[in-house]
Amino acid sequence: MTKNKVLRLQAKDLNKKKINSRKIINHFNKSGVIIVENILNKKKADFFINLLEKKYEKFKHLYFTKKLKAVPSHSQFYFAKNLENLHNKDFKFLEFIDNPITLRLINLFLKQGSYRNSDNIICQNIGARTSISKSKKQQLHNDTRLVGSHFPLIVQVMWTLDPFTKHNGATRFVLGSHKFMKYPQKGKTYKNEQVVEAPSGSVIIFNGAVWHGSSKVVKNSVRRWMVICRYARWFLKPSFDFQKNTPIKTYNKMNKTQRDLLGFRFNPPKDEFSGFRTKQKKYQKPSNYTLPV
Numbered sequence: 001m002t003k004n005k006v007l008r009l010q011a012k013d014l015n016k017k018k019i020n021s022r023k024i025i026n027h028f029n030k031s032g033v034i035i036v037e038n039i040l041n042k043k044k045a046d047f048f049i050n051l052l053e054k055k056y057e058k059f060k061h062l063y064f065t066k067k068l069k070a071v072p073s074h075s076q077f078y079f080a081k082n083l084e085n086l087h088n089k090d091f092k093f094l095e096f097i098d099n100p101i102t103l104r105l106i107n108l109f110l111k112q113g114s115y116r117n118s119d120n121i122i123c124q125n126i127g128a129r130t131s132i133s134k135s136k137k138q139q140l141h142n143d144t145r146l147v148g149s150h151f152p153l154i155v156q157v158m159w160t161l162d163p164f165t166k167h168n169g170a171t172r173f174v175l176g177s178h179k180f181m182k183y184p185q186k187g188k189t190y191k192n193e194q195v196v197e198a199p200s201g202s203v204i205i206f207n208g209a210v211w212h213g214s215s216k217v218v219k220n221s222v223r224r225w226m227v228i229c230r231y232a233r234w235f236l237k238p239s240f241d242f243q244k245n246t247p248i249k250t251y252n253k254m255n256k257t258q259r260d261l262l263g264f265r266f267n268p269p270k271d272e273f274s275g276f277r278t279k280q281k282k283y284q285k286p287s288n289y290t291l292p293v
């Protein structure tokens, strides 16, 4: 059996109409992780880092986690700065969810096994995370809440705004572990864990069932911002209620793909007099929302 490896692709090669989809899908199905490099230029990455830092300062005091005694070691909040619901923080963040290169790949991976390989997908979550000085390693975990699924249920896309290195807490993976019929043990280090490094401006795309977690930060004061978009089949629940937390102005500016991805057609109708399908033709406008500050 050949060893599992991370496939590294270049964005410019995927821009072309013709790509070897079969080869990429096969690789993804086997190891569970692929990287696309040079998808975002330095100027843009820096712009978004700056925006994230500003937004973090604005909202950090208000998080629900502040009310908790302890944050679980597998949580996105564990030893990290974290932002959620980027779509309602600045409209510009929405470009991450429907980027043509990533969306093409996500569709290939996540529609497998659906009727005619063409059922809808959603973006369950659009957030950002950075490790901080002295960050401990995050518990290895599976983001899908299920083991042994033949087809992927969840695909995660991490946009590395800063480089991901062995020193600044880059995500570690157990390649191929989406096929295991078990969850990683609490606190255990596995011998085939691999820290996946990537230059800034890349995306690391992985099957959410692959065991993963950020690694320990070994140099202090290093930043590792990423935007993380979690995609799923349309009938799974999003992490937050986009129907209730999207400002109407933001909704009005969104394109159809973005509205589909945030699920504005996939809420069940109120009753059988107003509709008869969970998946509808018409978009349901969100109720208006304003941020707490």
Ligand SMILES: O=C(O)CCC(=O)C(=O)O
Pocket (backbone or CB within 6 Å): 074, 075, 076, 077, 129, 143, 169, 170, 171, 172, 212, 213, 214, 215
């Ligand atoms: O920060 C990372 O490297 C991974 C984060 C993660 O896996 C999560 O929050 O679910």
Ligand SMILES: [Fe+2]
Pocket (backbone or CB within 6 Å): 141, 142, 143, 212
């Ligand atoms: Fe995760």
